Amino acid sequence: MKELIWMLPLIPLLGFLIIGLLRNSMPKPLVSIVGCGTILISFLLSCGVFKEVYDARAAGGDGIIYTEIFNWFTVGTFSFNISFLVDPLSAIMLLIITGVGFLIHLYSVGYMTNDEGFGKYFSYLNLFIFFMLLLVLGSNYLVMFIGWEGVGLCSYLLIGFWFKNSNYAKAAKKAFVMNRIGDLGFLIAMFFILNNFGSLEFGTVFEQAAGLPMGDSTLLIITLLLFIAATGKSAQIPLFTWLPDAMAGPTPVSALIHAATMVTAGIYMIARSNIMFTLSPVTMEIIAIIGVATALVAAFIAITQNDIKKVLAYSTVSQLGYMFLGLGVGAFTGAFFHVLTHAFFKALLFLGAGSVIHAMSDEQDMRSMGGLKKYLPITYATMLIGTIAIAGIPPLAGFFSKDEILAHAFMANPIFWGLGFLGALCTAFYMFRLLYLTFFGKFRGTENQRHHLHESPWQMTIPLIVLAVLSVLGGALNIPEALHGGHWLADFLSPVFAQTNQIAEPFHLSHSTEYLLMGASAVGAIIMAIVAYTKYVKKSEIPQTDGATDQGTLYKLSYHKLYIDQVYDGIFVRPLNALSKFLHRFVERSGIDSLVNGIGDLFVSSGKGIRLLQSGHVGFYIFMMVIGVVAFMLYGLITI
């Protein structure tokens, strides 16, 4: 399998080329077969690679496979390779990307059947998988950066997939610009790394970084810049506002790119660079604060949103906040565990939402739904599992991963735990609110929509079922010691975090404290579920319409997303627009333009004057010539 690693990203690229070039002449079934088939082959290859790593780990090795594909270019003493690194961390990411990716491709076959851009859609999706695999497989920051940029591009293309709607095109632009801010951080961080360590290869960089003292200032700068990059890609404060708008894309795209894979790239990158972050405690502190703040703010906003996809989008931002909290308190395994489980249940929830939207003839407002339980039984059952998983009710996946992060947060600082716990309560509330509003009560849509209600085709339900099973079982990967689990994932990943584990304080909480924390979050989640039940099922409340005035301040704040978009608009967008207008009007038009045009005008007008000398009178020409000759002669006489 080792020899075939280069094929992993290549196959989706081939799929992209084939579908992209022949999209107008290929029939839809063929597009689906190529689109899904390439990802399936990649998935099988990933399984093979994973097995190799797994066997190596089981045999006591570190399971790291380094493959150099070719030397890309050499500048002076710096040499850059296209080379791939498979270790426990990237092996699991490979499985998530190709596995969840395949399920979502399959789902898309059903979801996009009636779309005219079917071929274009699948080519973009394959291209995305290619770049994501490149990001994960790269053995140096440069290859990672190629993938990093590529997934940003695909995200832009897919958010703006229905670009005829100008709002969607704007959302795509917003996502791209926000990501660029982060990418700039990545780029500058790479310059710093290259300058300080003389290489971008992970192995070389981390080895040298490990030798630096705790709190080294270069590491501080590098890690802060890398963290800025991560806030852009993984939608953290202050760059998170693009992700909710990214829901303009087709729902499977939201599931794949904006929930399961691309947005976790920031966490992957930080987990990959763990030693540099461990050695800069200031950055870690900032990451934890930003993470918990994002988790709380996004959960707070999600409570009052009425668009089913918006709720899930804010939920994603919030869950990403938890992952960053985990990274910030040094729980790299915990954060990555949450990436894994989140990929399962959030993809599941998005696909379920897609199934609902599909059944409701493209209606996304939960106020027009309700009572869908009996029309969409499979969607309902799987969504229920996803909701329980994300709410953190045992024994589903979300409980274990979230509680591992919260336990580490408690150890670092009980305040982090308190805020995280509050966010978890909000999570349980808004997720059950979503579930109840959508599937319980009476149907509130139009007669026409009721007529069209149908369970989705098998291509859409099978991914739901598979993801639901994974959401149930995913937690078993890393059951904590307190619950007599083996901490399999932590053990499996230990070679990746080996350098960090030597420095970092080991996790120590008495089992009774751990039980208490787990109990608190489990009971809290269940209580919130019951609160939501009484509010939305028993009293069958429906969220107020947009114009209602009798809303509390908190409700208004949450409903209007804390006015963050407006604040950004006022602070950044409008001043920038004004500056651009000023530069356009005064510097560009009357400055540069008039200078350039002025030079042209000068020659034109002087030419107009001088051409009058060309009078056609031969005598005049000769006269001028003689004067010239005489002038030369006189000049010669004088200078002699």
Place this chain on the structure above:
Amino acid sequence: MGNLLENMQGIPLNHYLIFCSIIFVIGVIGVLIRRNVIIIMMSIELMLNSVNLLLAAFSAYRGDPSGQVFVFFIMALAAAEVAVGLAIIIMVYRNTKSVDIESLTKLRW
């Protein structure tokens, strides 16, 4: 030959220089002030021949025959030039029924 050389050298070189300059200036003035194309051609010939004369004079005084060789070349060229020039003048005359240089002012801005 030797007799001719002695005779030529009997007149100081300055006289040749001044004489040739006068003829040359007459030619220039002729070109400048006359409007008849044929006379302009003749004035040009005058200028050419004043130079020829000067070349011959220098050749004689310096005892270097290459000056006289140049004269032959210039005469041959002048003959060719006159042939072309006269042909042009004939064509001009056929088209404008005049040999006045002022009638040729079409080629201008």
